Amino acid sequence: MPTPRPSIGPALRAENGRLRLLQVLGGDGRGGADQVALALADGLREQGFAVAFFVPAGFVRHQRERLRGRAVSVAQSFSPFSAAALGALRRAAQGADLVLTHDSPARHLTLAAKAMGGLQAPLWFMRHCIIRPPALPWAPWQRLWVAHQLAASEVIAESLVASGYPASRVTRLYAGRDLSSFFAVDSQARRALRAGLGLDVSPAPFCIGMVARFDRWPDWHPQVAHPKGFDVLFAALSRLDFPYRVLLLGPPHPEDHEALRTMAQVHGARPDWLIFPGFQNDISAYYGLMDVNVLPSRREGLGLALVEGLAAGVPVLGSGSGGIREVIQDGRNGFLFPEGDAVALAGLLIRLAREPELRRRLGGEGRRQLQETAFDEGCLVDGFMDCLAREHPVSVHGERMP
Template sequence: MKAVLFANTDWYLYNFRRALALALQRQGYEVLLISPAGPYGDKLRALGLRWESAPMARRSLNPLREAALLWHLVRLLRREQPALVHGFTIKCAVYGSLAARLAGVPARVNAVAGMGYVFTSPQLKARLLRPVVRGLLRLALGGSGARLILQNADDVALFRQAGLVDPEHIRLIRGSGVNCAQFAAGMRARPPGDGRMRVLLASRLLWDKGLAEFVAALRQLRLQGRTVHALLAGTPDPGNPATVPEATIREWVAEGLVSWLGHVDDMAGLLGSVDVVVLPSHREGLPRTLVEAAACGLPLITTDVPGCREVVSDGVDGLLVPRGDSKALAQAIRRLQDDPELARRLGVAARLKARSQFDEHIVIQRTLEVYAELCEAPAAFTEPLL
């Protein structure tokens, strides 16, 4: 049986879905990965996976370019004749599902991690696009051969309320999965430093990840005489309208507020060098960076918003602060700095939760079960994941 996995970047496929693709291969699937061209395509091929580029521009609104992309996908799917197409993110869900319908692919699975820019941004362009995208989603996600995978309970309720898809066809799978055994290396003894608590924010550098609030909190801590070593890992995302300009990040570095690490491949190693992970995001599907940090046994500080509160229960396995509240964020950092025993206890609980709810074995098993609803496909692993 052949399955096509379609995402808006090759980086996403490599970092978030390669374990799924490799597991599918071991289950006997033929797997084809599709995304816009990028440096991770060759890395996917080096793993023995088949990857092809698609002429997709994430921010494009050009009708001719979008029609060309749809036609490219239709021709590709007609050539490949897969049993199933699995799309990730809203744009890939729409285009992949529409192309699958036109090409006669019997099964369509879509995983939407959050509502995306169109539904969360207050910008005029986003508000104008919403009714169009809603209509396309209803068309793309409908039908008995479709399933929609969402990552948190808030999004499940939102999609049901919006009537975008038959509620019976919605499945809740929390995240893309993390190899908790790999990140256990992050639980080693922290390397010696200068005595300052090391606080990490690792994400795509977007305003809606809460970067402005993080920087404001750091300024408040400085005024209070607090010494923390703040680390920022990630790069701007030019394909997203909410990207933070590189010049702004460099201004924060020059101000002495953060150390900017850029893109980090060895996240397990980085997490093993810090004391606290924060993510003051405005909304998430289910944030992988928090799950990776939890798998390392780190205390977490995040916002009380959809997606983030799936990972953190306030005072149990992390601390929750209100969205957009830099003062509360600064207070939470200060609280963990003043109470190392609380930080330790939260980290232990976070790791237990990561292993029991967010490990990639669990996520891939649940995904295979969704496939089996639509195709004559195995619903369980025949061999363990490596």
């Protein structure tokens, strides 16, 4: 089961003096950073803190239930050069004791607001991606205006320091979320999903899961080396000589599905064996369909999808990229392969397809090890509270931040 959160003392209401936090996100509510921000808000509310959001309309549309009962300001724009956007953020931040951002649009807007004097509260960043050293644009201004940076993995923390941010103002805080639904197995829901997705055929195909966003850019083409490694997976699939299906969770749009089918065909995989469930707020049941969970990313900050797979008892395969090495213990809860190496990935897929006992051992060990790590919502909230107590102790003990 997930790591329990220890009690920190009596929960005081925000109006009685505890922290008022504004989280600023430019995503549409479907990304990993969005899930972490929501998990942090849920946990902090249990501790008596007030958490508000400044987000675009898409975020509200996809996370309406999670936002119910919260103060939410809808941003029409995240342009740091827009007077309207800066004014809306300034109004949303009135009365906030701390402003926390999770993605690039939010960082750019809050930095501009801070520079122009429209943001009085301390500004923190939570980084979910690896920073490319040695040059970090805006680094001098971030040292001046950003009070603290939270890094979602050790490798991100190291890249921040290498890029010029003071180590004393960087804290590693593993990205986490509520994992209880991934530990709980609903066999009835799993059977219904299996039938609905056409996986209840005989003989049962080997089911490979990949949970990742799919981004395209103006000069994108199917042969491109994709940051999330879709091309690596498809090239590896071209080497398999047995029936398989690929469950792709993340790409939400039909045009993305067609683009990925085209990419699969270019790299020799079977486009008709790709399954796209579309966007799902609760994806825990889908992990129960997977024989293996794969993340072949290039420069991955952490790989929260791998953590979810471990909680669901699914063996995981990941490129030896960035924070993935902090999640996968090679040979114990899954396997690592060299970044971009489709041949190595194919070999691991073939081995796991042929050795069901190995899959069971890796899945069981992964679940056990996850109970000893810091990837769930409780650890995320506790780590944030510890950092807050260290950086702004009065905010935790019932007084406003200066």
